[in-house]
Amino acid sequence: MTTLIKICGLSTEAAIDAAAREGATHIGLVHFEKSPRHVTLEQAGDLRRRTPSHVQVVLLLVNASPELTQRAQRTVRPDVIQFHGSEKPEWLRIVKQHMPVEAWKALGLRSAETLTNARRFDGSGDRLLFDAPAQALPGGNGSVVDWSLLVGHSHALPWGLAGGLSPDNVGEALAATRAPLVDVSSGVESAPGVKDMDKIARFCQAVRDHDQYSNPA
Numbered sequence: 475m476t477t478l479i480k481i482c483g484l485s486t487e488a489a490i491d492a493a494a495r496e497g498a499t500h501i502g503l504v505h506f507e508k509s510p511r512h513v514t515l516e517q518a519g520d521l522r523r524r525t526p527s528h529v530q531v532v533l534l535l536v537n538a539s540p541e542l543t544q545r546a547q548r549t550v551r552p553d554v555i556q557f558h559g560s561e562k563p564e565w566l567r568i569v570k571q572h573m574p575v576e577a578w579k580a581l582g583l584r585s586a587e588t589l590t591n592a593r594r595f596d597g598s599g600d601r602l603l604f605d606a607p608a609q610a611l612p613g614g615n616g617s618v619v620d621w622s623l624l625v626g627h628s629h630a631l632p633w634g635l636a637g638g639l640s641p642d643n644v645g646e647a648l649a650a651t652r653a654p655l656v657d658v659s660s661g662v663e664s665a666p667g668v669k670d671m672d673k674i675a676r677f678c679q680a681v682r683d684h685d686q687y688s689n690p691a
């Protein structure tokens with residue numbers, strides 16, 4: 475087992491190829507029109523087909539209707555749907571009953587209370603992603619999350635850390651939190667929505683350098 479790496483907000487074949495080549499285990503495709511990383515469902519389907527089979531495809535939706543969620547799943551065939559709005563545990567349960575996908579829930583980490591409230595997803599979500607609280611966008615804002623809140627926390631579900639990670643701070647974040655998955659978007663960009671292949675490579679290398687599983691203390 476190694477630390478899982480999700481590179482989010484990819485919108486070109488070159489970025490998909492770079493993420494896969496550098497060792498990403500997951501790539502994220504954002505279907506949310508207000509985002510600079512938005513891809514249409516048809517584009518997402520094409521990028522999904524471009525992605526090598528050993529890399530998991532995560533489709534991000536924000537408070538999507540049941541109709542859109544179903545259309546998105548049928549068009550893109552993602553391995554995971556990441557719900558990045560105010561979706562409830564019941565909705566994740568329904569999605570998992572009807573679609574062959576993992577259901578992840580992103581939660582804005584504000585305080586210890588967020589961790590207590592997260593327990594309501596026990597039994598419905600497959601993974602929780604602790605991210606910086608929503609700002610102009612629900613995610614992808616590049617704000618560093620207060621990861622000290624996660625230090626020593628005992629998680630009931632698989633989880634991941636997002637929010638302002640970069641090649642320069644992901645080692646520190648991993649050492650502090652022992653996160654099993656790290657997620658990055660802005661930290662590997664040269665401008666909003668424009669992925670930087672060199673930063674993707676540096677991020678993946680930094681994760682490997684601090685991998686708690688392959689580099690035990």
Ligand SMILES: O=C(O)c1ccccc1NCC(=O)[C@H](O)[C@H](O)COP(=O)(O)O
Binds near residue numbers: 504636639
């Ligand atoms: O990235 C976006 O534009 C986005 C838009 C709407 C909902 C979610 C979005 N991103 C979610 C992610 O999983 C990001 O990777 C996560 O928020 C971390 O982003 P960053 O702080 O920029 O690394």
